[in-house]
Amino acid sequence: MGDDSHELHIAMFPWLAFGHMMPYLELAKLIAQKGHKITFISTPRNIDRLPRIPPSLAPLINFVKLPLPHEVHLLEGDEATADVPYNKVQYLKVAFDGLKDPMTKFLATSHDIDYLLYDFVPYWLPDIATGLGIPNAFFSIFLGAAVCFLKPQEDRTEPEHFTVTPKSIPFPTTVKFKLFEILRIFESITGDASDVSDSYRLQEVLRCCQMVAIRSCMEFEPEWLHLLQELLGKPVIPVGLLAPAEHDGAGPDESSGTWKSMKDWLDKQEKGSVVYVAFGSEAKPSQVELTEIALGLELSGLPFFWVLRTRRGSTDNEKITLPEGFEDRTNGRGLVLTRWVPQLKILAHDSVGGFLTHSGLSSLVEALQHGRALILLSFLAEQGLNSRIFEEKKTGYPIPRDEFDGSFTRDSVAESLRLVMVKEEGQIYREKAMEMKGLFGNKDIQDQYVVNFLAYIRSHRRCLEPKIPV
Structure with missing residues (x-):
């Protein structure tokens, strides 16, 4: 040889x-x-x-x-x-x-x-x-x-x-x-x-x-x-x-009917209309942050698919809960899951148009290989730097936050989601996402x-x- x-x-x-x-x-x-x-x-x-x-x-x-x-x-x-x-x-x-x-x-x-x-x-x-x-x-x-x-x-x-x-x-x-x-x-x-x-x-x-x-x-x-x-x-x-390749990411629930029920829900939504919301395997919002994200999603009027992580490890006793009545008020328009999901399959689905993400690089890559517009909300590690990198290239829009304590409001969540998903001034983010699909997905x-x-x-x-x- x-x-x-x-x-x-x-x-x-x-x-x-x-x-x-x-x-x-x-x-x-x-x-x-x-x-x-x-x-x-x-x-x-x-x-x-x-x-x-x-x-x-x-x-x-x-x-x-x-x-x-x-x-x-x-x-x-x-x-x-x-x-x-x-x-x-x-x-x-x-x-x-x-x-x-x-x-x-x-x-x-x-x-x-x-x-x-x-x-x-x-x-x-x-x-x-x-x-x-x-x-x-x-x-x-x-x-x-x-x-x-x-x-x-x-x-x-x-x-x-x-x-x-x-x-x-x-x-x-x-x-x-x-x-x-x-x-x-x-x-x-x-x-x-x-x-x-x-x-x-x-x-x-x-x-x-x-x-x-x-x-x-x-x-x-x-x-x-x-x-x-x-x-x-x-x-x-x-x-x-x-x-990652499409056939990868097989998880514990994929062989059961779990993905089918998710797909059935996604199939009923209009093309490009759904905001997928997920913050990775580690980022866990505080109770205040969780409340503002939830009420912002509600205010936006957009359909959403939210994968919510409520605990970080078995010793995490800081319980976070959705606002009272939130799931009833958004029933049909929104789906909240607290278990593992096949993220790649969700991002690949035609009904998903945008991704509210923690700015972890793996999630950004997975979204852009499918041309999904990015709404950025960093939590830990280098995610803030990633947020600047993608914002600088007009490939992601960061939710406005207080520079000192990182706080944000339900209104800023709703406005950011609507800007990136449907408003004319957010067209640049949708176009850039599709442009990056030609690189990230090539x-x-x-x-x-x-x-x-x-x-x-x-x-x-x-x-x-x-x-x-x-």
């Missing part, structure tokens, strides 16, 4: 969040489609909850389960950020750092791994991999613009420092945090129970990795990808936007990024002698 057709073996180690694991898995499937082997490493319960792999790819994707070390603040089964209230994510990082030794032993005894891809959280892993002679890269599930902004700066010590554009960004941009967004995550960025801040983790991973693979493409953010490579002084290779363009990425890896595959005795 010639050198160019060498079958690669690529190992992957994502952070314990489904917003991270799913893009890693999507890339794994695309690589396996080219005939290469993947070893996907995570904890037992997380692996058991991942979507089923298509039978044709199953022989090429091997899942390795590393038990999560015990952490006194976590319950048994708390293995992902979706399993715990936000204030306990810091203890998940403590447990995750306990995987350093098991991960080292695994890599040291896996002599055929050609390349290792890892997330930003295991800041200790790049040096271990390089020491074992394994070429490696940070695979960023964040866009280039977000990484450019988040790249650690010595002078950012207060929340307000994150509400201005860093001097390292040489062109005009609105990409920065609002004060309420950074206040919600400031402790994790600057330090928490793990004694290692997210900022330090990212700094070390960017410093020690040999290359950055990134979930993005040149057609969407060329200026940011060029800048990131310039700032890092090392290769930045986009792998595409990783829009399998040929996106597939070429995977081909180019594999070509890079093939030319830099394992050829180093281990520096660490094994």
Whole structure:
């Protein structure tokens, strides 16, 4: 077999969040489609909850389960950020750092791994991999613009420092945090129970990795990808936007009559009329926010399909409830579900015209591959930056909020929904969504990024002698 057709073996180690694991898995499937082997490493319960792999790819994707070390603040089964209230994510990082030794032993005894891809959280892993002679890269599930902004700066010590554009960004941009967004995550960025801040983790991973693979493409953010490579002084290779395939996303209820009842409801709605509302696996609105969203949906007069997350993990005792009489008043026009739904199937349905979303990148990609207009309401992590990125490109409209506390009103929810869905002045958002469908949903363009990425890896595959005795 010639050198160019060498079958690669690529190992992957994502952070314990489904917003991270799913893009890693999507890339794994695309690589396996080219005939290469993947070893996907995570904890037992997380692996058991991942979507089923298509039978044709199953022989090429091997899942390795590393038990999560015990952490006194976590319950048994708390293995992902979706399993715990936000204030306990810091203890998940403590447990995750306990995987350093098991991960080292695994890599040291896996002599055929050609390349290792890892997330930003295991800041200790790049040096271990390089020491074992394994070429490696940070695979960023964040866009280039977000990484450019988040790249650690010595002078950012207060929340307000994150509400201005860093001097390292040489062109005009609105990409920065609002004060309420950074206040919600400031402790994790600057330090928490793990004694290692997210900022330090990212700094070390960017410093020690040999290359950055990134979930993005040149057609969407060329200026940011060029800048990131310039700032890092090392290769930045986009792998595409990783829009999931239609047959994926199979969940626990899909084989029953659940999807049929949802489809029956959607089939009765006019084409492009429905607002789909979902805030991902982690974002949970406060009671005040929930009330304003609900009453805003009611005021808008638009049909809606709302997937509502009322708890974050089994220890979340902060109950949130819909306003009294809301479901009766919107009966027939609106549908509220609190269980798992096949999001891809819903977004693909002709009756859906818009998506009220938390601005998580996976949700944005899923919506735009179907040309759905975006109404943005960020909650956590880098979602605020994503909101600015898509707003700047006129691809999403953010619901107006108070800069300091993030509050918003039912009127602003209703007005934003009507603007994007039906008003003439929101036509730009509907047109841009359809324009982006030609990029986000173009399998040929996106597939070429995977081909180019594999070509890079093939030319830099394992050829180093281990520096660490094994």
